[in-house]
Amino acid sequence: MTEWRAEGLESDLEQFHLGPIDLALAPGRAVAVLGSSGAGKTTLLRTLAGFLPVRRGRLLRDGEDISRWMPEERGLGYVPQGLGLFPQRTVFGNVRYPLELRGRLDAHDRTVELIERFRLTALQNRRPHRLSGGEQQRVALARALAAEPELIVWDEPWQALDVTARHELGVVLGDLRATERIPIVVVTHDPGLAFSVADSFLVLDEGRPRFAGGAVDLLERPTDPFVARFVGYENVYERPALEAGRDRPFSAFLLERAGPGGVALGNPIAAPTIGAPSTWEGVVRSARPTPEGMRLEVHVDDLLVVVRLPRPWPNPLPANGSRLRFNVDPTEIHPLGPARTGA
Numbered sequence: 001m002t003e004w005r006a007e008g009l010e011s012d013l014e015q016f017h018l019g020p021i022d023l024a025l026a027p028g029r030a031v032a033v034l035g036s037s038g039a040g041k042t043t044l045l046r047t048l049a050g051f052l053p054v055r056r057g058r059l060l061r062d063g064e065d066i067s068r069w070m071p072e073e074r075g076l077g078y079v080p081q082g083l084g085l086f087p088q089r090t091v092f093g094n095v096r097y098p099l100e101l102r103g104r105l106d107a108h109d110r111t112v113e114l115i116e117r118f119r120l121t122a123l124q125n126r127r128p129h130r131l132s133g134g135e136q137q138r139v140a141l142a143r144a145l146a147a148e149p150e151l152i153v154w155d156e157p158w159q160a161l162d163v164t165a166r167h168e169l170g171v172v173l174g175d176l177r178a179t180e181r182i183p184i185v186v187v188t189h190d191p192g193l194a195f196s197v198a199d200s201f202l203v204l205d206e207g208r209p210r211f212a213g214g215a216v217d218l219l220e221r222p223t224d225p226f227v228a229r230f231v232g233y234e235n236v237y238e239r240p241a242l243e244a245g246r247d248r249p250f251s252a253f254l255l256e257r258a259g260p261g262g263v264a265l266g267n268p269i270a271a272p273t274i275g276a277p278s279t280w281e282g283v284v285r286s287a288r289p290t291p292e293g294m295r296l297e298v299h300v301d302d303l304l305v306v307v308r309l310p311r312p313w314p315n316p317l318p319a320n321g322s323r324l325r326f327n328v329d330p331t332e333i334h335p336l337g338p339a340r341t342g343a
Contacts, residue, residue, distance in 0.1 A: 001027030001181050002075070002150035008057035011047040018043045018207040020057055024200075025151060025183040030173070032198035033187045034230060040207040041187040042081070045153045048185065049078040061150070077149030081156050083140040085128040091115070091139050092124040098147035114142040118172065134165025138172060145180070152176075153185045158193050166193065173197045191231045203227050224336050228264035234306040235265035236336075241303075248301035250280055253328075259335030266332030270296060270309040270324055280305075281325045284318045298324055 003026055010019030018040045023031060033041045046052045048059065050071035059067045066074055085094050095114050099107035115124050118138040128136055137157055144152055157173075158166050174197065177184065188194050194201065201218050203211040203226075211218060211227045222228035228236045237254055239262040245251030254263050268280075282300035287309075289295075294309035296318060307326045309318070318324050 002062055002183075003027060004151050004183060005060040006048070006057065007060065009044075009047065009054060009059060010056040011043060011052050012055055013043050013052060016040065016043065016207060018047065018204075019209075021202070021209060022212065023185075023202065025185065027183055028177050028181040029200070030177060030184040030186060030198045031200050031202060032194035033185060033202045033204065034189065034191055034194055035204035036189060036230070038206070039204040041189075041204060042155055043207070044202075044204070045078065045155050045185065045187055048151075048153050049076055050074055051078075075150040077144035077147055077152045079140050079144050079152065079154040079157070083128075083136055085136060085139060085143075087128055090125050090127055091120050091131070094128070094139055095120075095142045095146055098143060102147075110146065114146055118142045132165065134162075134168055137165075137169055141172065141176070145176075149182065151183050151185070153187075155187045156189070157186060158188060158190065170196050203230060220334065222264055222334060222336060224261045225264075228334070228336060233264040233334075234267060236262065237265070237303060238262040238336075245302050250282075250300045250303060250305075253280075254303075254333070257330075257333045257335060259337040261336035264334040264336055265305070266329065266334075267306050267308045268326040268328045268332070270294075270307045270318075270326045279325055279327050281323055284320055284322050284324050286320060287318050294318075296324065298326070 005025065006021050006023040008020040008022065021044060025031060033044060035041050043052065047054060050069060054067040058065050086097065089097065092111060092115060096107055096111040099110055104110065115121055118141065120138060120142065123131060123135060131139065157169055176182065186197065195215060200214050201211065202209060205226055211223045218231055222231060222233065225236050225238050239258055239260065242251050242255040242258055242262060246255055254265065257263060280300055282298035282305060285297040285299055287294055287296045292308060293311060294313055294317065296307045296309055298305045298307050307324065
């Protein structure tokens with residue numbers, strides 16, 4: 001099994017600069033690259049694949065520097081956003097193509113194996129335009145595996161897929177990791193999907209790494225307000241806002257626990273424990289049901305706090321303008337500071 005590392009990797013695309021990036025890609029592990037549009041996610045994948053030159057730093061495969069190697073020399077499978085399926089070829093022909101290039105005598109049998117593995121047998125004579133988005137993604141992955149890559153980099157695999165197709169693709173990715181032991185770098189702008197498949201995470205913002213590490217660190221120790229908001233924290237308060245309200249009890253309570261960048265607060269529960277030291281009260285601004293429970297927006301001092309009300313829900317439900325008490329778990333308060341750049 002092959003191990004890959006990016007060390008201080010930097011690249012440029014017109015006026016855009018990426019890096020420095022540090023990544024460790026062990027066999028069977030998946031790294032999710034997160035970020036808003038224009039953050040540099042695709043630029044990173046294209047640099048790893050060799051379609052953009054490495055300006056500084058190194059890309060290592062089993063300790064060997066391959067930064068200057070051509071894309072076809074790297075042993076890497078790249079699945080772009082557009083998938084790059086050949087419109088004139090059938091599903092079978094697309095999957096077979098890498099095997100034909102390599103002159104494999106068992107090209108037919110290997111193609112049949114991959115077609116069956118990715119549940120494409122009934123579709124093997126169709127051309128890409130007659131496939132759904134999820135089916136096209138499975139064809140692209142089967143074709144990438146036909147080239148026997150030692151690393152797969154996949155750009156926005158869930159883009160434009162419905163809920164069912166997203167789930168099916170997640171199952172395919174999980175199976176791929178378990179059976180092939182190939183490291184995967186997957187790009188997405190959806191943290192929820194990333195958490196379903198990845199072991200570690202790289203968060204990019206304008207080409208710069210804002211976080212690199214595991215899921216626990218990402219959720220329990222977000223580096224700064226950008227990262228906290230991006231991974232799903234709804235209650236993020238930057239330090240200037242807290243300092244402006246330091247004479248108000250709730251703001252002062254959070255300010256005491258804030259880092260240089262402020263604080264991220266996990267959603268409090270609207271089921272106050274009587275006598276608990278961290279019980280607060282505010283005015284309900286909105287309430288709506290979600291799978292995780294009733295989501296309430298509550299004004300406390302000059303801050304807006306998103307609170308969860310678990311089932312069973314009271315009757316009547318909290319109405320706009322009513323007062324609501326909630327508890328803050330001290331372990332759900334995360335101080336924020338400057339971004340870390342190490343992996």
